[in-house]
């Protein structure tokens with residue numbers, strides 16, 4: 001995807017990410033297992049769900065107030081087996097400090113959600129899982145995957161097309177996300193997961209990301225092969241614990 005095919009908001013996000021720089025020194029993480037978290041949800045009949053602490057976004061009106069640590073606690077109380085915390089400050093209202101506070105008081109795996117474009121950006125924060133977006137990394141995906149693993153991170157590789165998913169598989173990704181939101185118009189279409197998922201081999205753990213709001217959406221993504229789901233807005237909006245509970249108990 002050329003820069004001019006991306007939504008202006010996305011171009012602005014990437015420019016900010018390039019300016020932000022990296023951490024000093026190299027992080028070394030002893031991660032909480034994401035695979036174990038998903039397996040434990042399956043064992044007790046819950047939908048494996050990563051709930052996202054997302055104060056705002058380029059496609060959200062306004063900002064969610066309230067202490068992110070309290071929101072994170074409500075998500076876990078509602079049955080989320082893992083959390084995603086935005087650390088992007090300029091467009092999503094996130095912060096590294098929030099991630100660190102959440103991870104310090106909550107014992108489920110925590111995903112760092114950001115636009116990590118180079119190795120130094122991996123050293124900004126410890127997390128159990130780090131997101132790498134195939135679209136933005138191009139040929140750097142494989143070396144970045146290796147760099148993240150050397151530091152102890154588990155990696156979620158985000159894709160949006162079959163070609164990207166195939167690249168993620170070839171690079172050795174174990175956890176692959178399919179983002180239902182496109183980066184050109186920022187529009188959500190749940191067909192995306194349904195179209196891309198069949199290209200994944202059995203060995204990969206597939207996560208459906210974005211645009212999941214209702215129990216029917218959960219079932220639809222599970223039927224299409226989602227091993228787990230990543231949900232932000234539908235949980236952040238309203239009663240966080242109740243929202244999470246509704247979606248994690250959407251078994252048929």
Ligand SMILES: O=P(O)(O)OC[C@@H](O)[C@@H](O)c1c[nH]c2ccccc12
Pocket residue numbers: 052054113114115158179209210211212230231232233234
């Ligand atoms: O709020 P939603 O539609 O449930 O989406 C959550 C998550 O998938 C979305 O925030 C997201 C997917 N990929 C990203 C990359 C960076 C920042 C954010 C994201």
